[in-house]
Amino acid sequence: MTGISKLYCGSVEQSDALRYGRGGGCHTGGVQRIPQNRKPVVVWNSTMRCNLKCRHCYAAGSVEHGSELSTGDAKRMIESLARFGCPVLIFSGGEPCMREDLVELVAFARSLGMRTVLSTNGTLIVPALAGRLASAGLSYVGVSIDGSESLHDAFRGVKGAFQNALEGIRSSKAAGLKVGLRMTLHRGNAKEIPGVFSLMKRESLDRACFYHLVYSGRGSSMMSEDLSHEQCRAAVRTIMDETKAWFADGGRPEILTVDNHADGPFVCLELEKENPAMAERAMSLLEMNGGNSSGDGIGCIGCDGEVYADQFWRSRSFGNVLKRPFGEIWESEELRPLKEKKKHVKGRCATCRWLGACGGNFRARAEAATGDAWAPDPACYLSDGEIA
Numbered sequence: 001m002t003g004i005s006k007l008y009c010g011s012v013e014q015s016d017a018l019r020y021g022r023g024g025g026c027h028t029g030g031v032q033r034i035p036q037n038r039k040p041v042v043v044w045n046s047t048m049r050c051n052l053k054c055r056h057c058y059a060a061g062s063v064e065h066g067s068e069l070s071t072g073d074a075k076r077m078i079e080s081l082a083r084f085g086c087p088v089l090i091f092s093g094g095e096p097c098m099r100e101d102l103v104e105l106v107a108f109a110r111s112l113g114m115r116t117v118l119s120t121n122g123t124l125i126v127p128a129l130a131g132r133l134a135s136a137g138l139s140y141v142g143v144s145i146d147g148s149e150s151l152h153d154a155f156r157g158v159k160g161a162f163q164n165a166l167e168g169i170r171s172s173k174a175a176g177l178k179v180g181l182r183m184t185l186h187r188g189n190a191k192e193i194p195g196v197f198s199l200m201k202r203e204s205l206d207r208a209c210f211y212h213l214v215y216s217g218r219g220s221s222m223m224s225e226d227l228s229h230e231q232c233r234a235a236v237r238t239i240m241d242e243t244k245a246w247f248a249d250g251g252r253p254e255i256l257t258v259d260n261h262a263d264g265p266f267v268c269l270e271l272e273k274e275n276p277a278m279a280e281r282a283m284s285l286l287e288m289n290g291g292n293s294s295g296d297g298i299g300c301i302g303c304d305g306e307v308y309a310d311q312f313w314r315s316r317s318f319g320n321v322l323k324r325p326f327g328e329i330w331e332s333e334e335l336r337p338l339k340e341k342k343k344h345v346k347g348r349c350a351t352c353r354w355l356g357a358c359g360g361n362f363r364a365r366a367e368a369a370t371g372d373a374w375a376p377d378p379a380c381y382l383s384d385g386e387i388a
Contacts, residue, residue: 002263004255008240008271009247039085039297040330041118043092043311046074046102047303052121053157054144068303069322071101075108077305077321078094082112084327085376090117094100094244094303097124102291103132110137116144119182122168124162129143130175132166138335141172142209144182145199147192155189169203180207180254186225190235197242201270206253210239212260212379214312215368221368236263240270259312259365261291261358262380268357269386283357291359299330309338314365338363347376352387 005011047068050057069077069336081089089109091260097120112249118133122143125133133141142328146152146257149162157163172179183189193210200208213226228234236257243255257263263288271279295309298372302308305319307329319329329335345360352358369378 001256001258002201002267004236004239004243004257004263004267005247006279007264007267008165008269009244010278010281011247011252020381023256024067026354029261038291038297039087040297041088041090042086042299042326043090043298044077045093045300045303045311046091046096046105047099048336049092049098049281050121051123051158052095052161054121055155055157068099069305070157071104073305073322074101074105076168077110077301078105078109078114078271080321080326082109082114084325084330086114086326092119095121095124097129098320099208101134103129105195106133106138107136107199113138118122120144120168121156121161122165123158123174125168125171127171129132129271130171130177133172134175134177138177141177141179142182143169143172143179144184145196146183147189148195151189151382173204178207179203180206182209182211184211184213184237185232185242186213186222187227187231188225190227190231190238193238194242195245197225199354200253201246201251206251207255208253209234209258210257211258212362214365215259215364226379232260232262232379232381233266236266239292239303251310259362259363260377260379260381262377262382264355264357265354265382265386266270286354292341292359292363294363295335301326309335312328312362315364344374345376346374347370348384348387349376349380352382354382354387 004259026151039047062092083266091102091106094119112136112172114131117140118138118140119142143165145165146155147266152162153159168178181196181200196208200206212232215223239257243253268279268282268286294313298310300308300311301321305320305322307319307321307326308314308317318332318334321329341360341363342355345355349355351362361380363373367373367379
C-alpha cells in the first residue's frame with residue numbers, strides 16, 4: 001500500500017500499525033522503522049461463493065466451492081496464525097458474508113488477539129448482520145465501489161448492486177463499525193475518481209483504497225483494459241489532488257493506493273517540484289516500508305487452506321495449513337526469494353534507483369504478463385529518465 005495522505009499531506013494514518021508491524025514499529029526522526037521480525041497480514045479467501053459476477057475477480061475459478069475449510073478446520077488455521085503472531089486476518093472471498101460461520105470465526109480470531117477485517121461487496125450486510133459483526137469485534141469493513149451506480153452495476157454483473165452496497169455501508173456505520181471504500185482502477189472507471197471522493201464525503205467515510213488492476217482470475221481477461229502509463233499517472237495525480245483538497249477543507253481522510261509501488265516514487269517526484277522537504281521525508285518513509293511485501297509482510301490462504309504469497313499470485317502454493325502449521329510454511333526456504341526480491345528482479349527493476357522504496361513492484365502481474373516472475377512489472381509507469 002502507498003499512503004497518499006501520509007506521503008503527500010503528512011498525516012498519521014490509521015493503518016500505520018499494520019504497515020509497520022504490531023505495536024507500530026519504532027520511531028526514528030519521525031519515521032517508523034519496520035521491525036525485522038514482523039509477521040504477515042493474512043488475507044483469507046474464506047469462500048469462493050459469491051452473489052455477484054465481478055469482471056475483475058482475481059479468485060474466480062481458482063478452486064471448487066465445495067473444498068472450503070470447515071468451521072473446525074478454519075479455527076485450527078486461525079489458531080496457527082495467532083500462534084505465529086500474525087496481527088491481522090482479512091476475511092475475503094468470493095463474498096465472505098456467504099459463510100454461515102463468519103461471525104463465529106471473527107469472534108474466534110478476536111479472542112486470540114488478532115485484528116479482523118472484512119473485504120466485501122457490501123450487498124449482504126443487513127442491519128442484523130452488521131450488529132452481530134460489531135459484537136464479534138470486527139475492526140473494519142472495506143466495501144468495493146467501482147464508480148457511479150450504472151457503471152458499478154454493470155461491472156458487478158447484478159442490477160441493484162450499488163444501492164445494496166450503500167445499504168451495507170450504512171448498516172455497518174449504524175452498528176458502529178469503521179467502514180472504508182475500495183475501488184479497482186481500469187480504463188472504464190478512472191474518470192469516476194472524483195465522484196468516489198464525493199460519495200465518501202456524502203456517506204461520512206474517511207478511508208479509501210484505490211487498487212491498480214492485477215491480471216489474475218477474471219482480471220487476466222482485462223489486461224487490455226488496464227490504464228496506460230499516462231492514464232495511470234493522471235489517475236494517481238487526481239487521487240493526490242482530491243486528497244489534498246480534502247485536507248485543505250479540514251478533513252483528515254486516509255487515502256491509499258494499492259498494488260503498484262511506482263506510486264510512491266511518483267509522489268516523491270511530484271513533491272520534488274512542490275515541496276523538497278516533504279519529498280525527502282516521503283522518500284525516507286518509502287524506504288523504511290520497503291515497497292512490495294508479497295511473501296513477506298502479506299500472505300494469502302485459499303478457501304481450501306493453500307498458502308500463497310499474496311491474494312493475486314495463485315500460480316504457486318507453498319503448502320497447506322491442514323498439513324503444516326502456517327509459520328512453518330511461511331519461514332520455509334521456498335519463500336525466501338520473495339523476502340529478498342531485490343536480489344532477484346531483472347531488467348530495469350534491477351538498476352532502478354527506487355528499488356529500495358518500491359521493492360521491485362508486483363511480481364504476480366509481471367509473471368501474468370511475461371511468464372517470468374522476476375521480469376519488470378509492465379505496469380510501472382516511471383520513465384527511464386525517472387528511474388536512472
